Amino acid sequence: MTVIRISRADSELSKLIDRVEAGEEIVLARDDAPVAKLVAVEDQQPQPVRGYGRLAHLRDKIPADLFLEPMSQDELDAWEGKYSHPADNGQ
Structure with a gap:
């Protein structure tokens, strides 16, 4: 996990996003105090749609x-x- 100051992250945001997409976690700090974490978003699988007749076997x-x-x-x-x-x- 890498700690980067916010002022630096502001000018290098696109590079930081590339690193996060590659799997790295980056902590943003203000005056050496951590305030936020950049992490990749997990792929969201769509939830199955509940259809009619799901309990038909109990009829x-x-x-x-x-x-x-x-x-x-x-x-x-x-x-x-x-x-x-x-x-x-x-x-």
Whole structure:
């Protein structure tokens, strides 16, 4: 890793970029205090696009009527907050 003063880097920027592209890391310093680092940007691979049907293999494993059955009275009471403590719902 090479340390270069900012005043020098200002006049040699294109040369420094060539060195960074070759794999070198360069630290920029102001009055011998490091303030920044020049490093090469890694090649960004595009993320795969999520398409429709990614869970299609589960279609036959989930019963069709799973979400169509009515709630039991106990489940309905819980959904409507019958078993909630008054402090839980802001009262």
